[in-house]
Amino acid sequence: MSQYKAIILVGGPSRATRFRPLSLDVPKPLFPVAGAPIISHHLAALSKVNGLKEVLIIGFFEDHVFSRFIDEASNEFPHLHIRYLREYQSLGTAGGLYHFRDEILRGNPQQIFVMHVDIACNFPLNEMMEAHMKHRGLCTMLSTKVPREQATKYGCLVAKPDTHEVLHYVEKPETFISDLISCGVYLFDIAIFGEMKKAIDRKKDSQHEESDYLWTVSDDRLRLEQDLLRPLSEGRKLYVYVTEKFWRQIKTAGSAIPANAAYLEKQAQEHSDRLAQQKDDGPEIIGAVYIHPSAHVDPTAKIGPNVSIGPRVTIGKGVRIKNSIILDNVHIGNASCILHSVIGWNSKIGAWARVEGSPVADHNVAMMMNGVKSQSITILGKEVSVMDESIIRNCIVLPHKELKSSFHSEILM
Numbered sequence: 001m002s003q004y005k006a007i008i009l010v011g012g013p014s015r016a017t018r019f020r021p022l023s024l025d026v027p028k029p030l031f032p033v034a035g036a037p038i039i040s041h042h043l044a045a046l047s048k049v050n051g052l053k054e055v056l057i058i059g060f061f062e063d064h065v066f067s068r069f070i071d072e073a074s075n076e077f078p079h080l081h082i083r084y085l086r087e088y089q090s091l092g093t094a095g096g097l098y099h100f101r102d103e104i105l106r107g108n109p110q111q112i113f114v115m116h117v118d119i120a121c122n123f124p125l126n127e128m129m130e131a132h133m134k135h136r137g138l139c140t141m142l143s144t145k146v147p148r149e150q151a152t153k154y155g156c157l158v159a160k161p162d163t164h165e166v167l168h169y170v171e172k173p174e175t176f177i178s179d180l181i182s183c184g185v186y187l188f189d190i191a192i193f194g195e196m197k198k199a200i201d202r203k204k205d206s207q208h209e210e211s212d213y214l215w216t217v218s219d220d221r222l223r224l225e226q227d228l229l230r231p232l233s234e235g236r237k238l239y240v241y242v243t244e245k246f247w248r249q250i251k252t253a254g255s256a257i258p259a260n261a262a263y264l265e266k267q268a269q270e271h272s273d274r275l276a277q278q279k280d281d282g283p284e285i286i287g288a289v290y291i292h293p294s295a296h297v298d299p300t301a302k303i304g305p306n307v308s309i310g311p312r313v314t315i316g317k318g319v320r321i322k323n324s325i326i327l328d329n330v331h332i333g334n335a336s337c338i339l340h341s342v343i344g345w346n347s348k349i350g351a352w353a354r355v356e357g358s359p360v361a362d363h364n365v366a367m368m369m370n371g372v373k374s375q376s377i378t379i380l381g382k383e384v385s386v387m388d389e390s391i392i393r394n395c396i397v398l399p400h401k402e403l404k405s406s407f408h409s410e411i412l413m
């Protein structure tokens with residue numbers, strides 16, 4: 001018997017609209033940050049939990065979407081049994097858990113980790129387990145402090161400072177209630193399935209009633225936060241573990257850049273041998289940089305910090321790249337400069353070109369320029385070409401576009 005199991009909630013193809021244009025070509029959970037799919041960072045953290053042997057990925061993507069990834073991940077994490085369970089339609093963040101409860105409870109796990117896929121996090125799972133064993137509540141939720149002005153975009157919670165019991169939980173409140181927010185990582189006691197049953201019954205009972213937290217009757221979905229956790233917090237069975245380590249949400253395509261930076265910096269702190277090392281005959285490497293072994297980077301290029309370079313990329317002489325993700329098979333011509341950008345698969349950047357975004361603290365918040373909403377990170381979709389000497393600044397460029405001149409603050413379709 002293994003005590004723990006883990007579930008990663010991955011959503012489905014109809015979600016991740018804010019991740020466009022990148023999610024047009026790859027399902028968001030498989031988009032690479034720091035040289036590995038978003039979801040594989042979750043698996044790496046889970047692989048370090050003693051007593052955890054099985055990970056269930058639950059979503060409503062077609063079955064084949066994750067099959068290759070699961071084969072590769074099973075090789076990388078041989079002691080984890082990883083499977084994909086497909087919802088017949090979007091069942092909501094708790095609906096899928098309830099639907100697959102027999103599968104989840106098989107083998108008698110006592111506690112279950114549940115993780116949203118769309119986050120980058122230091123995943124202090126062992127610390128959560130310790131906290132959970134002390135209070136023995138139904139749930140320990142991972143929480144972090146965010147700047148006061150951003151808090152209302154998240155699920156906010158108020159906890160007792162001494163016992164860490166959650167007193168209130170409100171999803172995206174209209175006015176400020178707390179700067180502590182839910183990170184989308186939970187450790188549940190298996191008794192939670194009883195609470196899910198109650199939540200479903202409540203939902204049925206409320207058929208003709210107005211309710212502020214239950215989903216509309218016609219909808220099969222059961223939401224983890226609103227339908228399950230919020231009523232739980234009123235019953236004092238919910239506890240919080242507050243982390244001071246990094247946490248980022250990956251919602252918009254631009255938010256892949258700070259997630260990439262956070263994971264690269266973590267790997268640098270751990271002295272990971274995945275990161276590029278400065279060599280006498282190689283390019284100048286600044287800070288944390290990942291370069292796939294099949295990429296070719298000219299020794300006169302200057303790369304970093306916070307850059308990931310994918311398979312089969314070629315980078316010309318004198319190129320400068322900073323705070324960016326360069327996806328597979330991109331070609332960057334001599335003396336070009338790429339800053340705060342994502343360059344899509346197979347794109348071609350000419351010589352002496354400049355593709356750049358602007359550094360901002362929170363990429364899920366729209367950046368304003370002269371009162372107009374502006375794109376902070378520049379994103380080029382798949383197979384975009386940029387002519388020599390062009391400047392592409394603060395733009396989103398949809399796949400297959402040929403850019404023959406310079407553009408500034410535009411969405412190019």
Ligand code: GTP
Nearest residue numbers: 009010011058059060090091092093096116117118
């Ligand atoms: P938004 O800010 O509105 O996107 O809300 P949120 O941050 O709470 O995210 P949301 O509830 O949409 O998704 C949280 C996580 O659950 C993400 O990893 C989604 O991919 C996943 N998810 C969302 N809906 C479903 C669903 O119906 N089924 C499954 N299996 N996963 C889901």
